[in-house]
Amino acid sequence: MATLAQAKQEFIEAWGGHGSAWGINRTMAQIHALLLVSEVALSTEDVMEALEISRGNANMNLRALVEWNLISRTVVKGNRREYFIAEKDAWRIATQIARERRKREIEPMLKTLEGLSAMEIRGEEKKSAEAFRQTIKNLREVTLRADQVISVVAKAGGLAVTKKILKLFVK
Amino acid sequence: MATLAQAKQEFIEAWGGHGSAWGINRTMAQIHALLLVSEVALSTEDVMEALEISRGNANMNLRALVEWNLISRTVVKGNRREYFIAEKDAWRIATQIARERRKREIEPMLKTLEGLSAMEIRGEEKKSAEAFRQTIKNLREVTLRADQVISVVAKAGGLAVTKKILKLFVK
DNA sequence: TGGAATTTTCAGAAAATACTGAAAGATTTG
DNA sequence: CAAATCTTTCAGTATTTTCTGAAAATTCCA
Structure with a gap:
């Protein structure tokens, strides 16, 4: 039996793997999956850390996801950074x-x-x-x-x- | 105004370019296009020559197209080679x-x-x-x-x- | 306005994908 | 059944795509 974190991790990997099916690359799909199952908004830093990717890569793919209207930028009060949240429907x-x-x-x-x-x-x-x-x-x-x-x-x-x-x- | 050969060539290049839209690579899409607009069955040699690709490449992608059921093998009588013909519908x-x-x-x-x-x-x-x-x-x-x-x-x-x-x- | 925090860009590096060509394997035919 | 013709395979190479990391640009705050 898996923990919630493990199940989420498995989903992120699977979604990443299937990403090419709908025309996006592995990392972009993984970020999408990460945000889909995250209960809170995540910053670029959070994404970098969770998926072990570089800042440039995170930034680029987050932007692409925003362009696809699959995620949106949001603000977390008391914090200067940009945060991202996924469309969940x-x-x-x-x-x-x-x-x-x-x-x-x-x-x-x-x-x-x-x-x-x-x-x-x-x-x-x-x-x-x-x-x-x-x-x-x-x-x-x-x-x-x-x-x-x-x-x-x-x-x-x-x-x-x-x-x-x-x-x-x-x- | 273009000649028929030029128009076909243009189609082959365009179809190749759009191939990734439906999950196949450029060469495979080009071969498909070539056969789609060819009025006769073509051999591996013909494809190699028309698209300036290697035998290995031609062979591999022709096989893939057969697997996708987009083209089929056929026989041209008085000839030993295998020929290919595309589904035109x-x-x-x-x-x-x-x-x-x-x-x-x-x-x-x-x-x-x-x-x-x-x-x-x-x-x-x-x-x-x-x-x-x-x-x-x-x-x-x-x-x-x-x-x-x-x-x-x-x-x-x-x-x-x-x-x-x-x-x-x-x- | 100065400077710290954050985001964006992009040249070079790494990884993934596709292609070549020659050798090995089949098949046909005389 | 041997030679000729044709097809397949695959290790090495080339190309394309993706990623990194550091510098430049931007934003925010005191």
Whole structure:
């Protein structure tokens, strides 16, 4: 049987390991995990110590997490340092990650595909050019629908609503 | 105005660049793109030449793409070599990618969260332990729902069906 | 305003990841 | 079944990504 501290440590390591699944690096995911299971706000120093990382690394990844809106800066009174606190609501965490990845990955991809769609192609190979254009168009359409699915879910009222809607479709 | 070859080249580079968005490396994505826009099956040699990569690299990434079910081996008669051909249907490409990522990323994550949920925690901090357990449970539930959304969409009849269902929810 | 406390930046170092090329292993064919 | 053709493997190398630590910048307070 584990102590609470051990369980938290295990979670931090696991979350760090899975971080690449949603497009962030190990350290960033570990810091996120650390703050997720911390009951109090933590300073850069605290994070450095807990994860045994350098100040630069801590600073950089804390900033990135703030940009992702997964954590926020806060003030602890009687103290000059900056402290950080994580968004704890799992639904909001998930939709926030979805939102960021959409922005960073799907949108640029759609831009690329749209650019290629719009490209005029010269030369004799009419048929081939048409096939190429169609491939791109299809990829664009599918990407667009994936994007919409993500977007619809992220804008759903929350976990309970999603669960109900899913019931209509599952099994 | 670009030639068809130039447009294809541009697509290959772009697709390579976006590859990391869906969990594969640049070369693997480029090979996929090359085969996607190729009207004929290509051999390892062809791929090596087109992308200026080594035999080892070509071989490794072609195998990975076969494992992802994004391309398949084929035979060109009167020829001893192995040739490769890509799945061209955009909907199937997308669902295949979704399926693989689910397997490689979401499932292990659920396993981890379930393991942590099941963990018994000793010590005096009952309240804290309960809060921790709740955090994990919530993350698990949200991950599970995300998984189900992906799964439902991937099993939908195809792009047309998805489009219709989306209409119920968008705007 | 001076200076102590804190945060940010970034060049170089370390670590992780991807690639090469040649050798070994298969497979086909004459 | 031996030679030719093709595929796979993998140790070493190259590239990319991430991290460190110290200096510079900023903020806060007396």
